[in-house]
Amino acid sequence: MTRQLITLIVNGDRYQVPVAPCETLLDVIRDRVALTGTKRGCTSGACGVCTVQGDDGRAVLSCLALAIEWDNRPVTTIEGVAGGDELHPVQKAFLEYGAVQCGACTPGLIMTAKALLDENPDPDEEAINEALAGALCRCTGHIKVKIAVREAIKAMAADAAPEDGHGIQEG
């Protein structure tokens, strides 16, 4: 099968990868770029564990995206969410509020929540439900996930609030 050389930009890193048209973005991210945080689940768009963030910031099902269509288009995976050792507020909230059981769905849920909050920092209940409906946890359900997302919203709003003049900013 003819392969075509593409430049995949994952979390800001560039990878030159020869891909066949039938390789999905998921296949290439996991098996060629070796970033296995993005999970392979139903491979038919129903479970959301393969969610990554596309170049428009929106949640993309990498199992239903052809890698060849992502030539030179930046993608963010779960590995690119934390800033160095500092976890993203959504990741912190998932840890703190125990929004995880077996963990297989967690990368997809975090990418889904991050994509939602990047576009809308103050989503209402309906918007949260609408986004999370596309990423499933089959261990334990979405209650703790929703608690974590709501707490992440609060934490991000507090971070974004203007300085009140007291104290010295860390770092």
Next chain:
Amino acid sequence: MQLPPFAYHRPASLDEALARLSTAGDSVAALGGGTDLLINLKLRLERPRALVSVRDLPELAGVSLDASGTLRIGAGERLTDLAAHPLIVVPYPGLAQAIRAVGSQHVRNMATLGGNLCLPTRCWYTNQSENWRGSQLPCWKTDGQVCHVIKTAPNCRAIHSADSVPALISLGARVLLRSSQGERELLLADFYRDDGIENNVLAPGELITAVLVPPARVRSTFVKAAARTGLDYGYATLAGALTGSNRVPKSLLLVAGSVGTMPLVLQKPAQIILAEGLNEAGIEAAADAVRDDLGEVTNLFTPPGYKKRLMRGLVRRVLHELRRQKLPAAD
């Protein structure tokens, strides 16, 4: 599940895409968002030799009003953008609701309107992996001689369940079809065929380029009954669009989805409302009459007859919503 091998083309212009699509007839498929096509390829339900990516063609982009007030929606527009578009949300709330009912937000971020209009019919027996299907006799859709759902059916009765379609038909939408031979325009209602296999009139090499919604001040709504709010295909859907007042309605289109191989325009309930007015008694009579409009409908998850009872409830809900809805403000 892995994709089978295929060639891939990403033409830069519509003309180039149409040339690609016309060269090899059926073994070339247009690729929009891929959220349904790629699944069907993984299930080996379709075996195109080549995919032609049309999603990002500039000719398929854009949402705009022309001088007459007709809304033109490019077929390559993503559903997420359309569900929030001011030219849709304000004048046509029913269409916005219907688009938002498609798949999950993840799917809508990728899926195109043209792709949703061309969604193949689905059935519990056929939309399975090749191995799963191999455990029983092939059906009409897989080159067999039987329907596993309705044993006596003389052809494929798979269900058409593209949620945007009933809403667009209720608004009198038209579609623009282009091929390398030329362009034609037809009512979306005439685009579909009562056959689970060849469920639309798209000719080989032809592509939907845009959807046109005629100007009208309408009240519109859409409801979907499904196992889950997100992601599931509907057990049944219903779109309604009404002009005129509650006392003297001028026109009413009620269009049901997920009840057959094509969207169904409900005749009797609409006639009753137009004759009786949109009032409590009229709504009850319309809901009672919907049974007669529905043919053989089945759904493996529910007892036979369920969809007819369900549709009765949906008719009620849609008519009550239309009755209390205010007309969108004029420009």
